[in-house]
Amino acid sequence: MTTNLSRRALFRAAAPAAGATLRPFGRHLAFGADPATQVTVSWQVPGKVTGSYVRVGTSPTTLGAPIAAEARPLESKLSWQQPEEHDFPPHAPATSTQYYLHAKLTGLAPGTTYHYVLGHAGYDPVAADRLGEVASFRTAGTSGAFTFTAAGEQGVGYNAIASNSRVADLAPAFHLALGGLSYAMHEPGDKPASEDFEYDARKWDSFFAQNDPVASGIPWLVTPGHREYEKFHDSNGNGGMRARFAMPDNAWSGSTGIYSWRYHNVGFLSLDAGDVCYRFPAKLDYTAGKQLKWLDAQLGKFRADPAVEFVVVYCNHSVYSTGDRYGAERGAQEKWAPLFDKHGVDLVLTAHNRLYERTDPIKAGKGTKKTGVVNPKTDGTTYVTAGGGGQALDAFYRKAPESYLGHENDSAATMKSYKKGSTTPTVALVTWSRVRYRGYGLVAVDVTPGQLTVRALGEAGDKIDEVVLRRG
Incomplete structure (x- = not known):
């Protein structure tokens, strides 16, 4: 099995937090152009971490070595946004970053169930025996x-x-x-000519967290x-x-x-x-x-x-x-x-x-x-x-x-x-x-x-x- 990489990010204060205190969330899968052999595992972490990875295997108790994921940080200025919860915290920084991670898996076997778990530097669910965090997906067959x-x-x-x-x-x-995914973007009054959108970047966090129980095992093609x-x-x-x-x-x-x-x-x-x-x-x-x-x-x-x-x-x-x-x-x-x-x-x-x-x-x-x-x-x-x-x-x-x-x-x-x-x-x-x-x-x-x-x-x-x- 070989891997390619992609990048991502999530919403939190700019100061990096210790990896041990952060948990991956918002898992969502996608097929590649060949769903029999290609699956992308995507997720978020609520702060900056290093060494993000996925372990994959055909048994939930026998997962392979860490496969590196690539981060795609996405920075949003608070001045762009109108938060749904009425206001930002008084000490919030002027910008926020959401940390999205992706690992593109290739060379998978057709018609096979794979199990996976996510980690990063300072946080290893396998070493901590956190089997409850193992999810699974199935590749396409051939017919x-x-x-x-x-x-x-x-x-x-x-x-x-x-x-x-x-x-x-x-x-x-x-x-x-x-x-029409997260509705982080709303139009005021549905005015077609207007670009004065209401936007709350944090709704994407809620969207991915809400969908995690399903999208972590069923690929979502958006x-x-x-x-x-x-x-x-x-x-x-x-x-x-x-x-x-x-x-x-x-x-x-x-x-x-x-x-x-x-x-x-x-x-x-x-x-x-x-x-x-x-x-x-x-x-x-x-x-x-x-x-x-x-x-x-x-x-x-x-x-x-x-x-x-x-x-x-x-x-x-x-x-x-x-x-x-x-x-x-x-x-x-x-x-x-x-x-x-x-x-x-x-x-x-x-x-x-x-x-x-x-x-x-x-x-x-x-x-x-x-x-x-x-x-x-x-x-x-x-x-x-x-x-x-x-x-x-x-x-x-x-x-x-x-x-x-x-x-x-x-x-x-x-x-x-x-x-x-x-x-x-x-x-x-x-x-x-x-x-x-x-x-x-x-x-x-x-x-x-x-x-x-x-x-x-x-x-x-x-x-x-x-x-x-x-x-x-």
């Missing part, structure tokens, strides 16, 4: 059925914790976190959202994401949250929707066409790969939605949807609007069929908004009625979207909004050879929607 889950707009709080419980109960192979844009750290607002997460990011050197990978018979692509967002243009066209060119090429590679049956794209902004808060992303409809049609993308998973919605399969902007099994080859792409991960719920535009399993309503709904350079929405009556549900929950996708079964589960675990995608 076979599997389930993955997806949800966005989680934030921090009791609804978010309940969402984690649903993920844990399902025990998926991995979870897709569809942006995609950047509207609220992950943090203009303070670099010119395109991606510095925070690069510090906190270690996704494959293999689109090009320096890409952030833009990557592809394959799990068994499904090819996955994560996109940064800020690059095509007309309503909140802070990141609009920041890749100067790189993402669009890469998307076209990577979709072509997937479709030319005989091992890939299905292609799933995930991002934050809803490509097609009748949600009231953010509506649909016209930039994605204009730039991405034609490529989804061209390459026969099967499923697009998004969030942003804090609700659940599924479209009929769509081709060239129009729904193609209302009921029955979907054949993406002929019928088009199914778009799902899964934004019920924990934050306050949104409504459907112009109060369109809900329509879900056992409560069907076949009435048309209204989509709003924003043209480039406009702050006034354009509205259109649409018939492709097949399922609408205002509630918390997540999506579970069951994958078998030749079929994706997409289920939406409500807050009590009840099934509110199911559709079968089958390539004929």
Whole structure:
């Protein structure tokens, strides 16, 4: 087994503390581009330490030698922030640093359960016989059925914790976190033209601590959202994401949250929707066409790969939605949807609007069929908004009625979207909004050879929607 490294950091006073008094927390895993052999272990420490490492082994009582992790410190000035807890301590320094650590493990064995524990200079859980701190993960096999889950707009709080419980109960192979992660960034009054964001860096600490019981064993593959844009750290607002997460990011050197990978018979692509967002243009066209060119090429590679049956794209902004808060992303409809049609993308998973919605399969902007099994080859792409991960719920535009399993309503709904350079929405009556549900929950996708079964589960675990995608 070989390792590569990455860097990170956490929130605490600048003076270094003794390593013996600090405990790792906020563990979260991610797959590499090859989930059968590559896993990244990420975590935080509440102060500056040296010699951070992970020990890994196939037995919880026989762990290997320490594998060095690389720190990615992230400094935040207090002057940038408006703390959720009303004020900073009176003696707080002018800046705070969060210490994020990452160890990229490669050369792992496919379909194998590994156990791991974290430490640093002055703190060795193995020597202290702290077996309760050992966690585990499982690499992908090479074929076979599997389930993955997806949800966005989680934030921090009791609804978010309940969402984690649903993920844990399902025990998926991995979870897709569809942006709207910590809600450390809030807009005042949801003013699209404003960049006067309210920000509290410490909410990321709460987010990772909250998710640790689940994300320490189930890889979370994240995609950047509207609220992950943090203009303070670099010119395109991606510095925070690069510090906190270690996704494959293999689109090009320096890409952030833009990557592809394959799990068994499904090819996955994560996109940064800020690059095509007309309503909140802070990141609009920041890749100067790189993402669009890469998307076209990577979709072509997937479709030319005989091992890939299905292609799933995930991002934050809803490509097609009748949600009231953010509506649909016209930039994605204009730039991405034609490529989804061209390459026969099967499923697009998004969030942003804090609700659940599924479209009929769509081709060239129009729904193609209302009921029955979907054949993406002929019928088009199914778009799902899964934004019920924990934050306050949104409504459907112009109060369109809900329509879900056992409560069907076949009435048309209204989509709003924003043209480039406009702050006034354009509205259109649409018939492709097949399922609408205002509630918390997540999506579970069951994958078998030749079929994706997409289920939406409500807050009590009840099934509110199911559709079968089958390539004929």
